[in-house]
Amino acid sequence: MTTNDRKRGLSTRSVQGMKRAESGPAVEPIYQTSTFVFKDQQEMLDAVQGKSDKDVYTRWSNPTTTNAEKKISALENTEDTVVLSSGMAAISSTIYGLLKNGSRILACDSIYGGTLHLFQDILPRHGIEVTYHPLDGFADAVEDSYGSYDMCFFETPTNPVLGIIDIRRVADAARTGSMISVVDNTFASPINQRPYEMGIDIIIHSATKYLGGHSDIIAGTVSGNSEQIGKVRNTAKLLGGTVDPFASFLLERGIKTLAARMVWHNFNALFLADKLSSDSRISRVHYPGLPSHPGHSIARRQMTGYGGMLAIDLAANLETTKEFVDSLEIFLNAVSLGGVESLASIPVLTTHYGFSKGELESTGICESTVRMSVGIEDPEDLLFDVKQALEKSFGY
Template identity: 35%
Template sequence: MQEDNFETIAIRLQAERSQHKEHSVPLYLTSSYKFDDAEEMRALFANEKEGNVYSRYANPNTSELIEKMAALEGAEDGWATATGMAAIFTTFAAFLGNGDHVLSSRSVFGSTHQLLSAVFPKWGITYSYADLDKQEQWIEGIKPNTKMIFVETPSNPGIDIIDLEWLAKLAKQHNLLLVVDNCFATPYLQQPIKLGADISIHSATKFIDGQGRTLGGIILGTNKLMRIIEGFARHSGPAMSPFNAWLMSKSLETLAVRMDRHCDNALKVAEFLESHAKIKKVMYPFLPSHPQYAIAKKQMKQGGGIVTLVIDGGVAAAGAFMNKLKMFSISANLGDTRSIATHPATSTHSKLTEEERLQVGIEQGTIRLSIGLEHIDDILRDISQALD
């Protein structure tokens, strides 16, 4: 039998209806659950029977979101966390211990860098970086104590791409976990697990919610790996709230149509910026000028909603441009219906040294644009007047 398409799964997969026969899944705002008798309580806590015991462990709303995300990404199971960084921290902490080493892409979100450089070394966990576009660094970077490979692709904010099929084969050759931050692409544009990754992570705060309303994170993978995640998360408590899970699950119903618009708008913005005299550099996966354009076309459905540019004139010119924007919001968030401009060097990646920023392509004139769902003519007009 033919499987349903992405859009249909995102809309039609939902929790079992109650006796009220509601069309839209209700909120389950409960911290705990009632057991029929003492034996049922014992069986549930002994994992001899499936069911809800406490909302820090599971809730009908979080369970629906996980099931839907797993189906969309091609995973067996998942876990929902309070934030995207909680998802990254939980994944690292659940699988790594004293003496382990992580090989990570150099271009990662600022808070991920802080975890690797400032938090986990206190636990005896070490790390090293490799550039996404240099395969020899990945091959040479694997040590006897390496346990995990972690990548963002596309990266934040440099929009670097790595061939996930190639990296998955390398990881399997060395019996390493391959963990992919899939936040920028979403399951609609890229499915790392189908390309060979072991775990895919999302900051659901971004395009999954898509409206700048709430926080959340998702971890996806095999049943076996998710039981390890569950063992850590149930007791450390980075749980997503039922309300946020309900919002995210409803947002997934429009993910495909939203991402189509984000991508259409972003490509037009990238093409416009590339032809502008004041722009030093533009990074967007589906621009033929992107160094990894062929890889992006192979493993992504479209180019995503993020465009990164470097403006001539450094931090002063970047600030002047952002201050002249009238419709764009100046914010550190992304993936919103509203277009957003961010200066990474003074916000999301401000804790990196200047040398570290330059190593991942963040100059003082670098600006990250999260292209929203407004009419493209209005977006381009705002950018044009700010540049002029």
């Protein structure tokens, strides 16, 4: 067995993908071009007909993007990946690529607010019906729904309060019921969780987050088997959510440090979750790495690290919660997540703004919930920052 035959570890795959560069530049160049030149009509026709793998037009494919796609497939352990212009482009292209008018989706109601808006406001206009089920019992609902739906869609851990769904149970039930299973794996990253290995068909990421890792791009990914990703790719070509080659370059560059970054994200978030659990000014810490978390035993089975996202509910009203976030000195006051820098936001004022009381309750969010994307700064600095902001906002 040579080094190349052996299944590479996740850090090696993050840095070098599945094989060592043979010759030429150590870093793939950025093909910042919209179109590609052919020597004659026959060469062009062969490419258009798919008889050669030459790139024709960047909305269809581009070598810089293909390079990022290969690396993500290596990490998620899937046959293929398509990289698109945003996480939302990834989700919408998946749905339009794999479903049609009359199709039915069973979705968990604890999902990113933008996804929920797409499902509620756009899909029904195109004859795609979405039924929602709360996080609790979602896997049971997939099991009980045998044959009633064409797709099931969920996140785990969920945004923003880190609910956990049993991936293997959903994957098995979906397969039995001939449903396409789709998971948004953004919060976990492929370093901590690889749902394809547990039987899920389609893995989506907002690559804006951990994959890119530096809060400097917007991108999305869809991974799965070649046939289904082929359909998503062909649909995406026409919907037009193409990623720019420069963003693909930054994405692939970011992924080189993904495994290393996740070690710190996992460590820092667990450290904070643990320390904040005993603070009387915090009524609840949502982190799947804590034994007290209701999904902890499932998370332990399906994740190798618990990720850098955590949420806290302050024992306070919205005004104090705003004061707390405004008093933070290291955590930046910003939406998004998964970058090297720590961020904090209040879901009722951002991702879940305008949701009804009932909708918020069923997703476990309250007005004093603060979502924290824990970065890779020094853990003691982050803890000090949270403590000083608690002191300022609570007055003790």
